[in-house]
Amino acid sequence: MKEFDTELGISVTGCNLWYGELQALKNIDMEIAEREITAFIGPSGCGKSTFLKTLNRMNDLVENCRIEGRFIIGGVDIYAKDTDVNLLRKNVGMVFQKPNPFPMSVYDNIAFAPRTFGIKKRSELDEIVEKSLRRASIWDDLKDRLKKSALGLSGGQQQRLCIARALAAEPKILLMDEPTSALDPISTGKIEDLMSELKTELTIVIVTHNMQQATRIADKTAFFYLGELIEYAETETLFTTPKDRRTENYITGRFG
Amino acid sequence: MTMTKRSIYSFISARDKVMKAIFAFAALFSVLALITITVFLFAGGLPFIFSHGDTFWGVVWDVHSELYGIMSMAVATLFVTALSVIMGVTVGLFTAICLYKFCPKKAVAPISHLINLLAGIPSVIYGLFGMVVIVPFIRDYVSPNGVGYGILSASIVLAVMILPTVVSVSLDAMRAVPKNYFEGALALGATKEQATFKVLIPSAKSGIFAGAVLATGRALGETMAVIMVIGNSPEMPNSLFQSVRTLTANIALGATEMTGDAATALIACGVVLFVFTLIINLTFALVGKNGKDKKGAVREKSNKSKNK
Amino acid sequence: MKNQTKAKINKGFYSSLKISSYICCGIALTALVGVILFVMIRGTGHISLQLLFGDPKDGDTILPAFLGTLRLVAVSILLAVPLGIFTAVFLVEYMRGKGKLVRLIRLTVETLAAIPSIVYGLFGYLVFVVALSWGYSMWGGGITLAVMILPTIVRSTEESLLSVPDSYREGALALGASKVRTIFKVTLPSASSGIVTSVVLAVGRVVSESAVLILTVGMVVNKIPAALTEPGTSLALDIYYFANFGKPDEAAATAVVLLLFVLALNLLAALCGKLIRKKYGDNA
Numbered sequence: 001m002k003e004f005d006t007e008l009g010i011s012v013t014g015c016n017l018w019y020g021e022l023q024a025l026k027n028i029d030m031e032i033a034e035r036e037i038t039a040f041i042g043p044s045g046c047g048k049s050t051f052l053k054t055l056n057r058m059n060d061l062v063e064n065c066r067i068e069g070r071f072i073i074g075g076v077d078i079y080a081k082d083t084d085v086n087l088l089r090k091n092v093g094m095v096f097q098k099p100n101p102f103p104m105s106v107y108d109n110i111a112f113a114p115r116t117f118g119i120k121k122r123s124e125l126d127e128i129v130e131k132s133l134r135r136a137s138i139w140d141d142l143k144d145r146l147k148k149s150a151l152g153l154s155g156g157q158q159q160r161l162c163i164a165r166a167l168a169a170e171p172k173i174l175l176m177d178e179p180t181s182a183l184d185p186i187s188t189g190k191i192e193d194l195m196s197e198l199k200t201e202l203t204i205v206i207v208t209h210n211m212q213q214a215t216r217i218a219d220k221t222a223f224f225y226l227g228e229l230i231e232y233a234e235t236e237t238l239f240t241t242p243k244d245r246r247t248e249n250y251i252t253g254r255f256g
Numbered sequence: 257m258t259m260t261k262r263s264i265y266s267f268i269s270a271r272d273k274v275m276k277a278i279f280a281f282a283a284l285f286s287v288l289a290l291i292t293i294t295v296f297l298f299a300g301g302l303p304f305i306f307s308h309g310d311t312f313w314g315v316v317w318d319v320h321s322e323l324y325g326i327m328s329m330a331v332a333t334l335f336v337t338a339l340s341v342i343m344g345v346t347v348g349l350f351t352a353i354c355l356y357k358f359c360p361k362k363a364v365a366p367i368s369h370l371i372n373l374l375a376g377i378p379s380v381i382y383g384l385f386g387m388v389v390i391v392p393f394i395r396d397y398v399s400p401n402g403v404g405y406g407i408l409s410a411s412i413v414l415a416v417m418i419l420p421t422v423v424s425v426s427l428d429a430m431r432a433v434p435k436n437y438f439e440g441a442l443a444l445g446a447t448k449e450q451a452t453f454k455v456l457i458p459s460a461k462s463g464i465f466a467g468a469v470l471a472t473g474r475a476l477g478e479t480m481a482v483i484m485v486i487g488n489s490p491e492m493p494n495s496l497f498q499s500v501r502t503l504t505a506n507i508a509l510g511a512t513e514m515t516g517d518a519a520t521a522l523i524a525c526g527v528v529l530f531v532f533t534l535i536i537n538l539t540f541a542l543v544g545k546n547g548k549d550k551k552g553a554v555r556e557k558s559n560k561s562k563n564k
Numbered sequence: 565m566k567n568q569t570k571a572k573i574n575k576g577f578y579s580s581l582k583i584s585s586y587i588c589c590g591i592a593l594t595a596l597v598g599v600i601l602f603v604m605i606r607g608t609g610h611i612s613l614q615l616l617f618g619d620p621k622d623g624d625t626i627l628p629a630f631l632g633t634l635r636l637v638a639v640s641i642l643l644a645v646p647l648g649i650f651t652a653v654f655l656v657e658y659m660r661g662k663g664k665l666v667r668l669i670r671l672t673v674e675t676l677a678a679i680p681s682i683v684y685g686l687f688g689y690l691v692f693v694v695a696l697s698w699g700y701s702m703w704g705g706g707i708t709l710a711v712m713i714l715p716t717i718v719r720s721t722e723e724s725l726l727s728v729p730d731s732y733r734e735g736a737l738a739l740g741a742s743k744v745r746t747i748f749k750v751t752l753p754s755a756s757s758g759i760v761t762s763v764v765l766a767v768g769r770v771v772s773e774s775a776v777l778i779l780t781v782g783m784v785v786n787k788i789p790a791a792l793t794e795p796g797t798s799l800a801l802d803i804y805y806f807a808n809f810g811k812p813d814e815a816a817a818t819a820v821v822l823l824l825f826v827l828a829l830n831l832l833a834a835l836c837g838k839l840i841r842k843k844y845g846d847n848a
Contacts, residue, residue: 058738063660084269090740100731103754112749113739162735169739275744279658282650283669286718289711290672293679293687300690350588358582359589367593374596376765376826378772380803381819385599388606388812416595423592449578477680479775480804504682504775511689511779526686530679537678 004074004091004172009034009203010055015069017050019062024050026227028069032220034172037195037204039218039235041211043250046224048207052175055205056092057085074172090117093171097178099158101150101165106142109150109161113169128168136164137194156187163194174198176206180213192217211251215239223247294530301527304520312524317490317506319514324521326528328492332500333532335493336407336482337475340414344475345468347415348422355423356430357452368427375420383484386413391485399497405487408496413481418471425470429463430456469540476532479504503529603823607816615817620786624811626818628788632702632781632796633771633825639706639792640713640770645763647710648717649752655718656725657747677715684712685779692780700782700795708780709773713766720765724758725751757840764833768826774800799825 010032017025025047032038040048053059054067057078071078078088090113101109110129119125129146133139138160142153150161159179166174176195180188195204195217208214214221215235222232223246231238231247242248305312314325355364390412395404437459441451457464487499488509501509503525510522612618618625651669659666685708692704728751736746752759777783782795785805789796797805799822806815 056738058734061734061737086269086740086742088740089738094738096731096734096738098731100729100735102732102735102750112736112741115749116739116741116745165735166739269742272742272744276658279650279654282647283654283665285647286651286676286714287669287672289714290676292691293676293683293711296687296690296695297683347588347592350585351592354585354589358585371596373827373830374600376768376772376830377599378774378800378803378822378826380772380774380800381603381822382599384803384807384812384815384819385602387807388816389598389602416599419592419596447575447578449582450574453578453581473678473680477682479680479682479685480800484804484807504680507682507686508775508778511686512782523686523690526683530683533678533680533683534675537675540678541674 004076008073008075010173010205011070011072012054013070015051015054015067015071017047017054017059017068018064018066020064024227025054028229030222030229030232032203032205034203035199035201036219037199037206037217039214039221040205040207040224041209041214041221041250042224042230044209047227048222048224049177051224051229052177052205052207055173055175056089056094058089058094060085090169091171092173092175093166093169095159095163095166095174095176095179098182099155099162101153101158101161103149103151105147106150106153106161107146109165110168112165117169132164132168133161135167135198136160137190137197138164154187156183156190159183159187159191160194163191167198171202173203173205176204178207178209181209188213211239223250225250297523297526297530300520300523302524304517304524305527308521312521315492317501319510319518322517324517324524326503326506326521326525329490329501329503329506329525330528332407332493333476333502333504333529336410336414336486336500336502337472339407339411340418340475341468341472343411344415344418344471345422348419348467348471349426349464351419352423352426352430353452353457356427357448357456368424371420371423375424379417379478379481380484382413382417383481385416386410386481386485394497401495401497403487403497403499405485406495406497406499407486407493410482410486410502413485414475414478417478417481418474421471421474422467425467426460426464429460429467432463433459466540469536473533473536473540476536477504477529479508483508503532600823603816603819606813607818607820610813610817611820612817615814616821620788624806624814625786626799626802626821628785629797629799629802629818630821631788633798633800635702635789635792635796636706636709636777636781636798637767637770639702640709641763641767643707643710644714644717644766648714649721649759651714651718652721652725653747653752655722657743657751661722661726673715673718676711677719679712681712681773682775682779684708685776687711688776688780698793700780700784702781702789702792702794702796705777705781705796706792708776709770712773712776713769716766716769717759717762720762721755721759724755724762727758728754757837760836760840761833764829764836768829771798771822771825771829772800774798774804777801778804 010030012028012030015025015028016023028051040052042048050059054071055073059065059067067079073088073092076083102112107129110132111125114125114128119128130139133142138157141157142161150158153161180191183191192213195206198204206218218235220233221235221238223230223238225246231242231244238247239251242251308324311323311325313327314323315328316323316325317329355367359367386409391404391409394409395402398408433456437455438451441455442448446454482502483505486502486505488501488505489499490501490506491498493500507522507525507529510518514522614623615625617627620628655661655666655669688704688708692698692707693700698704732750732754733746736750737743741749777798778801781797783797783801783805784795785797785802799818803815803818803822806812806818
């Protein structure tokens with residue numbers, strides 16, 4: 001298979017997805033630019049999280065899930081037969097809604113991905129752990145408790161640890177599924193700042209329930225409704241002059 | 257750099273497949289083990305049961321006259337099991353009730369720990385206790401015929417042995433009953449005793465019954481504790497103080513010495529015992545299913561009332 | 565008036581039930597504590613160096629039984645633990661705990677769990693002593709015991725795996741870990757405290773078992789087996805042997821040793837659980 005090209009973004013054409021009989025995504029075409037933050041918004045059950053998960057094939061884990069379409073990420077057809085899912089997921093990292101640190105030490109959490117990819121030398125691992133924690137701006141909080149269980153951290157710290165853990169795999173793209181919905185406003189602010197810093201090196205796609213969050217951080221925003229991509233534009237354009245009635249209704253709070 | 261990564265990966269996915277095969281093989285092994293056990297037992301025992309049908313279901317087990325009747329031992333097995341379960345479950349259930357509702361709260365945790373610990377005592381130690389304490393006691397003070405070894409001794413030993421199981425399963429069953437059942441009964445003016453015996457116990461009855469079935473299985477299958485106190489004469493039981501022999505004891509006593517037909521007859525005993533346990537296991541499965549259904553319904557009900 | 569007397573009788577009836585519950589609790593505790601006290605009082609005085617470590621030529625000793633018990637534990641645990649854990653992994657991680665095959669395997673495991681130990685003994689006798697003509701041997705006993713404890717290990721490992729949150733698995737897979745790596749590095753370690761407890765309980769069953777051994781390892785009490793292919797004995801079997809041959813004091817002394825062994829195992833299980841919880845955080 002081809003290597004992921006960091007200079008290319010994400011291109012999806014004709015994406016359809018079914019859970020059993022239920023069609024959850026309908027004919028989605030989308031181009032996501034590299035080194036930008038793209039936000040997916042829409043009411044619950046509109047398919048935004050589902051679409052996010054097709055981008056690193058986490059939907060493979062769902063039973064009776066059938067996917068159609070062409071997904072090109074970094075120049076690689078990710079659903080091609082010879083595509084290695086694990087290598088895809090290394091390149092397309094993911095942060096979940098609820099922080100999910102492993103029940104191990106902070107250090108072992110961060111070192112998980114590098115170890116998966118064959119790095120065993122202690123000095124190398126030390127370097128990666130420090131670098132990843134610094135990139136997630138949580139090094140100062142955690143440098144003295146690297147050996148402590150990650151489950152003892154606060155919710156905000158846990159989520160930043162999970163971001164650091166994903167960064168340790170050196171992904172080119174980071175998918176974030178409502179990463180701040182379980183957090184307090186201060187932690188949320190920290191994570192938003194972090195995303196703005198990270199976008200100089202990474203492509204970030206974030207699903208959010210919070211429209212203010214999208215306006216604060218996203219370069220582009222996509223509005224999903226009932227499994228369809230209704231509107232996709234520069235964030236400012238989408239929120240100030242929406243073209244579709246449904247988008248307008250949603251952002252003005254008339255439903256959802 | 258890209259080359260090495262790819263080669264690591266092709267290795268990993270090959271390893272994934274190999275490991276999956278290993279996991280699947282392990283799972284099939286347990287099926288294989290059961291099939292092997294069943295085949296060995298039934299292939300060895302069933303032909304004998306059919307060819308010696310008339311004597312096999314008879315009451316006389318006498319190796320010297322080549323009579324291999326298991327009826328008296330089967331009856332003795334059921335008799336001893338029933339007696340020990342009646343004693344063990346009664347005492348165990350009341351003990352659990354006492355611990356759950358009437359005992360000082362501070363004593364409950366240490367006592368239930370102790371009882372869990374006692375569940376791990378080797379059965380041969382219960383047998384030793386029976387042999388050295390219970391048998392002489394019954395011989396000297398209870399038995400009308402001056403024999404200590406027998407049905408009563410064996411049943412008492414087994415009853416004590418199954419106590420920890422009964423107590424801990426019953427405790428769990430009562431703990432699973434929603435607290436508001438008990439409180440509701442108290443609010444309607446019932447005394448603590450009435451609420452316990454009229455509301456709590458009936459609500460926990462499927463769990464308690466499951467515990468009783470589990471205990472029955474243990475009593476039925478026990479060998480060593482029984483051998484040491486029951487006397488082991490292959491006779492039809494007609495008194496509490498009579499020396500008899502259970503099927504398990506018969507297998508353990510005979511297997512190392514017998515050859516030919518006598519050994520085959522023991523395998524046939526194993527088949528009968530196996531069928532007994534299957535019946536108990538099946539009952540257990542059915543009770544477990546009903547219990548779950550009921551609990552599920554209860555949970556749904558309480559959720560609904562909460563929503564209102 | 566009538567109702568009042570009825571209520572009084574009713575109250576009396578339930579109070580008597582309460583009293584009987586106290587009585588039963590008393591009986592149960594007396595009986596159970598009695599067993600322990602009896603063994604301790606009767607046996608402790610008869611523990612001697614000769615009994616513990618003596619040469620079989622000089623008189624009764626449980627050294628062969630002690631070594632035999634350790635060997636049986638080693639053989640049965642080494643066989644049953646990997647098999648049991650792998651079976652549970654297959655059921656939970658690969659079959660998602662659903663489907664016909666899973667139901668078949670679960671039914672088998674449940675049935676294996678319900679078979680009386682003497683039937684396992686008979687099976688071991690038929691297969692290892694007779695069919696394979698190994699005669700009585702530690703191997704035969706160990707393998708039979710392994711099959712006997714397999715259900716315990718499968719069931720509790722399965723439960724522990726089911727209680728591991730899916731978010732751990734998702735997290736590991738999303739980092740590019742393969743399924744096998746996820747299982748060995750994340751899922752199994754997260755379930756380890758339950759698994760370790762079940763293994764220790766299984767050791768307890770092996771140590772306590774005697775009916776199986778009579779039929780598979782024989783009861784050679786006065787010789788330390790040179791190899792696993794030879795017959796031997798175990799602590800539980802020695803208790804039966806001593807009791808049956810008119811030596812209740814030696815039997816009680818051996819019982820003390822066995823009880824201490826079982827107690828140590830229980831403490832070990834508790835300690836392991838605690839250590840693992842400490843290592844992996846609170847909800848492991």
